[in-house]
Amino acid sequence: MRIAPDKVMGLEEAVTRFVPDGAHLSIGGFTCNRNPMAAVYEIIRQRKRGFHLYAHSNGQGVDELVGAGCVARIEIAYAGTGRFAPTCIRFRKAVESGGIQFEDYSNYQMTLRFLAGAMGVPFLPTRSGLGTDILARWGFSEAMRAADPRLPKKKLVVLENPFGDWAETERVVLVPAIRPDVTLLHVQKAAPDGTCRIAGLAFADVEQARAARHVVVTCEELVGPEDLRDEPERNQIPGVVVDAVVHVPYGAYPTACYRHYDYDPVFLSDYRTAATDEGRWAEYLERWVFALRDQTARIAAVGPERLSAIQADPRTGYATGLKR
């Protein structure tokens, strides 16, 4: 949250200012769509460490943050990027090798947890998860929770319906609120004061932004201060909740950005190959993150041929007929 007419800055500065080591972090997007990838790469480039990451199905960005060693703990519903990685490879390796502490939820539970944070209530109820191990098995122990004021004392709590059988519901699962230190989003359009206009599915971006103490937005188009004011009903995030606005064309690449470009199946397939092997993974990070100074260098390295293949068709919003 920050009130100022102009929050435009560079990506390096935004990450330096708002994403400290050890931050409780969430990123926007879903699997292979609209992940704030340029911000993720800048975080990796700055060699940030010790994050506590909150994810529903945030996909590619989560896997790269985990793979680069930036994440100490993760609360997550789903780690996959569709056909490209039914289970995110670096996430899987980190869990299987004990390199990360983790706890599992469902997508709706995580969405409601962000919503609770956004609303300023300690929890919200749902009927999801009764009878499952998501309820029964904790990833973070009671002792760990007791020692850390940033963790709720319990994972999930079952409550008998205090209104009797109202709404034909016997009991509900209470999910604890999440208040990230910072949420990172990539959107199609933003104004200097942080007003955001997302095209197409918003996933849980709006709840994640409103739940966070700080929000960093990268955008395909940085528009003038008045440009999003004519039709405010088309804007999902008001400027007041946003701290930094960064103009980053192709800021979601290699994931998709509806009405701008598709996901890049070539990059994501190469990523899968690289992620599977430790040597190739180190080479990947060197070549695609550390060796590139910034997003401009990164997009130049991808090259016009790949970018041209994934340009969105104005009729569909994705690259119709793309070889996948």
Add this chain to the structure above:
Amino acid sequence: MEYTRRELMTLAAARKIRDGEIVFCGTGISMLAAMAAKHIYAPNSVIIFETGAVDSRLEEIPLAVGDPRVMYGASSCTGLADAFALMQNPTTGRHVVGILGAAQIDRFGNLNSTAIGEYLHPKVRFSGSGGACDVASFVDRTILFMQHERRKFVKRVDYLTSPGWLDGADGRRRAGLPGGGPEAVITDLAVMAFDPESREMFLEAWYPGGSPQEVLAHMEFSVEVSRARELEPPSPRELKILREIVDPQRLILG
């Protein structure tokens, strides 16, 4: 006409979708089944995705539920909060059939898509629930996809990610879950169903050329086979639509 097992799997699931139903689909073969149903048997079915797309037209097959292709021609596109509320809300939720996959299943249709081995120190880690636990908790009818392997049809799932009939009979009601539960498991060898009283899995049909013995040989637990028959092979029309309209690039059919 020649066909692959994957094609028959898709059609076996699609045949179970009724006209006028809301079809929740996840990633992969469940999308094929939903699209095939809409083009062949259930033209008025409505496809929804947990990402928030409702009544998608799906001109091209999405490779993930977050794929921008799920937005094409949709009635509305919002986000996760709305999509799950539509399923949790009994007015709309009672009309939803969910199609789900997993890594392990038990005789009551409980699913594991989280981990093999001990949860905190797993031998193999999978993606986790995503929206599967939510859908399995909320909706009246689910159709499950599974490769027919002994290590997948297990006596006890290593981690119960998504509720089936829990411990059978009225287990779901006792746990406080609304609605019904799994109706069928579609595998590459057979179609399994669940007894209306005990909620235990039984063999409904085996694939042409197979046998009940072959099905049982690929399971860690035994199921009743007395009600079983041979499954009808795909018709030329079913195959034509599946191959020419649903997945002409064979992105998921393989």
